[in-house]
Amino acid sequence: MINKIWAFFIIIGILYGFLTGNIDLINKEIINSAKTALDMFLTIFPIIVLWVGIMAIAKESGLLDKLAKMLSPLLTFLFPEIPKNHESFGFISSNIIVNIFGLGSAATPFGLKAMKSLQELNQKKDTASRSMITFLVMNTSGLSIVPTTVISLRMLHGSSNPTEVILPIILATTAATVFGLIMDRIVAKIKR
Amino acid sequence: MNLVNLSTLIIPFLVALIVIYAIYKKINVYDVFISGAKDGIEMGISIFPYLLAMIVAINVLLKSHIIEDFLVLLKPVLSCIKIPMPVIPMAIMRPISGSSTLILMNDIYVNYGVDSFLGKLASTIQGSTDTTIYILTLYFGFVGIKKIKYAMWVGLFADLIGVIASILVVSWLF
Known part of the structure; x- marks a missing residue:
């Protein structure tokens, strides 16, 4: 493809x-x-190295597992194929949190880490697993409650109320994510 | 405004929280950071070929102006179904290229005003979707997946829902 x-x-x-x-x-x-x-590449490379380092601390201290436990009802529902307490849950939840707060730059390293651990569970190494596709749909539908780039650009253009688009953005991105995930489920069932 | 201020607080707070919790758990934070960062170097370098490949292909396509010309052809059809014309190029570009969508949004701000209906709609489309093709190639490429199955169609479907929802929500709220 x-x-x-x-x-x-x-x-x-x-x-x-x-x-x-x-x-x-x-x-x-x-x-x-x-x-x-x-x-x-030069812009994102140091950010990746930095966040992977920070993430290593969070993983070593058990903070990532704690986060994964907090989100586990949602995660086990979305990713039924991943075994309980698998490390990929920690990476997936950190990627979700970072995306939601609009920290786009940190989302990539967390996302790549998550993909790597999903690949370890994958049976056919050259073919996308169902969990990977679900994870990517969550990322591409742009779930976010603090759209930092848009708001700063609106401020730059002298908007009288730069943050008034936050509510419509939350509604639209939630719709995209929910319908994307529903579609993902349906297609995964049909293709099985 | 407060939300913007809030988001500048999140990163420092997050980093502080991670470090403080690790010290409390008696972790050698510096050593762990360094060994993690070394891992990050490998990860960072390995994504460069995917980045390069996609940026070259996307920019060649964009510079040929085929998308703009195609849109001119589509204009009569699209104006029948009451979609605000100026945001259509944005909606089509959004999954392919984040930077050119930002430029298009900028144009809408300049031409129609940032607080106009179109300005708000453009902001909402920009904020509610993401560069699907870029994310797919980078993430799948990184772990060596060649057969992506239905991932792209579902991703693009979510983008389409995002655009439709943006139009509905902005018309309803403003």
Whole structure:
């Protein structure tokens, strides 16, 4: 799937650019975007190293397990395939908490850790497990109660009430998450 | 405003809480941090190829302007179903590229006003969904998953619900 998407983006982009006479732009973009990727990497790399370090402390002290225990009714419902007290619950719950508070930068390392421990439980190593897909749907539906980026941009543009979008955002993101998870359940049942 | 202030408090508080609790449990916090961070270096470096691959592909697609041209074709159809036109490019770009959605949102703020109906709608769409394709390729790539099954369709479905819910909720509240 990812193979196809990647090839599709590149081939369509280059062909269409060529046909509409924008091949110059594409030519520049190929080189520039490699630089963009490096800039982005340099931004997130130290943050990942920092948070993985902090997370190691939380794991060692048992704080992650405590958090997982608190959220365990929800987690065992969403992830019936994961054995009780498995370490992935700790990573999944920290990823959820961090997303909810809008600390996007910390969500990636927690999310990657969670994926790694879900992969250990996975039977077919090249195929996504049901738990992985559920976890990703939770992440891509953008569940959050403090949308920091949007609010700071609204402040920057001189909004008279930058935070008035918080309620609609919470409602819309909850709808997306709930319906996404319901759809995930339905499709998982059908494909079984 | 208070919520923004609150969110600047969360990270320092979280870090303090983690360290204090670990000391209380008699953990050598510094040593554990260092060995964890070494793990993080490996993790950080291993995601670079996925990041590079996706950014190049997405930017090549964006610079070809095929999405804009496609939207011009779709315009008559979309205006029939009463979806506010200016937010459509945002809704389509949202799962593919976070930075270009932010630019589109910025344009809406400038052209229609940040406190206009469209400004609020754009903010809500931005805040209620995420860059699905980017998250999928990064997370699955990192653990070596090649067959992602129905993950993308469900992810995109959630994004669509997010956009529809944004339009309904913003129309209802404002």
